[in-house]
Amino acid sequence: MSDEGERGLDRRREMIEVSRAYFLEDKSKSDIAAELGMSRFRVARLIAEAREQGVVTITVNAGGVAADLSERVRQHLNLQRAVVVEAYGEPDEVRAAVGRAAGNHLGNTLKDGELLGLAWGRTLTDMVNSLDQLPRVDSVQLTGSIGSGLPNPVIELVRKTAEITGTPAKAIFAPFFIEDARTAAALRKQPEVAEVLSLFDRLDAAIVAVGSLNPRVTQVLEILPPHIQELLLGGGAQAEICGIPFTEDGDIVNPRFLRHTLSVSPDQLRRTPRVIAAVAGVAKAKSVLSVCRSGMVNEAVMDVGLAQALLALPRIHGRPRS
Structure with a gap:
């Protein structure tokens, strides 16, 4: 084969490798560039x-619900309800379609x-x-604020929801993570x-x-000090919801970590009649399985690609959480 032909094959291999990471693994262009040692523009x-x-x-489908696939996922994950939206394409487009479907749900x-x-997410x-x-409906923020910028993305979700419903909303005007556990305890007592x-x-x-910690598709880790990140990842953290970290088996990683957070507690989520996970992207399949195994989620809204990836993973047995 000529040198020109070899270069063409190499270029095609690069296209396939980059496309697989971007479209199937839900990785950002910046992350792909760093992993492959090339520029984001390349x-x-x-x-x-x-x-x-x-x-x-x-x-790209307009966002219809795949009824048969939804029922298969519901049974596979041992849920009360599941909604699988027919969305394909670039990660941002799929995520937006899942967001719309969650709102409709x-x-x-x-x-x-x-x-x-x-x-938040x-x-x-x-x-x-x-x-x-x-x-x-009245609405309430489930975690403290993320970062110090204004407007804060966590508070904005509750504020915008209140504008839509025309009913009261409550926000936590304090950070999600507090380095000192005693300070966190004192904040919880503030009226x-x-x-x-x-x-x-x-x-x-x-x-x-649902945040994935392995592979890393979450914003939670970025706001935590490096030694806390290492503690959670070293403890086998696979996923998180509301900043609560879970292992692959659905167990909470290092419960003492939660003493440093302002967030809904695991027990409070378990007692909530409906906990709905809105999640997009094949890369989060193992993390969705993890949080479903925890017993804290009993409904889910997702895209077709993620649903199919989940059906390839082990089934969760038992009765769905009511």
Whole structure:
């Protein structure tokens, strides 16, 4: 084969490798560039060429629900409800479609007067940004704030939801993670914080995002000190919801970590009648299985690719959490 032919094959191999990481593993262009030792612009060019040359073909469905697949996932994960939305394509597009489907699910199943807990994450941001109506439910923030920027993304989710419902909302104006456990305990006793935390015992529903710690597809780790990150990962952390870390088997990693957080507790989530996970991307399959094994989630909204990846993993047996 000529040198030109060899170069063409190498280029095609690069397109396939980059495209697989971007479209199937839900990795960002920056992460792919770092892993493969190339610039982000080269990654973007390879993705664009892959689409132009037909190495990658994309079909985006308008967001219909795959009823049969939804039922298979519900049974496989031992859930009360599952919604699988027919969304394919680039990670941002799929996540937005799952967010819209999660919003529709809430709109169709919540009742006036209920109390809804809201976690945070990119899928939930897409959900709230796509909402135009909800039943008249009160809403409450399930975790403390992330970062110090304004507007804060966690508080914004609750604020925007309250604008849509026209009903009261409660936010935690304190950080999610506090280095000193005694300071965290003191914050929990502050009247304005204690008032919000007490609402977690009255939740009718909670909608949460699922973070993957292995592979890393989460924003939680980035806000934690390096030694805390090492502690959680060294303890086998696979997934997180509301900042609560779980092992692959669904056990909580290092429960003492939770003494440093302002968040809904594992017991409060278990007592919540409906805990809905809104999650997108094949890369999060093992993490979704982990949180479902924990028994804290009993409903899920996801995309077709993630659903199919989950069906290839071991089934969860037993009766669904009521």
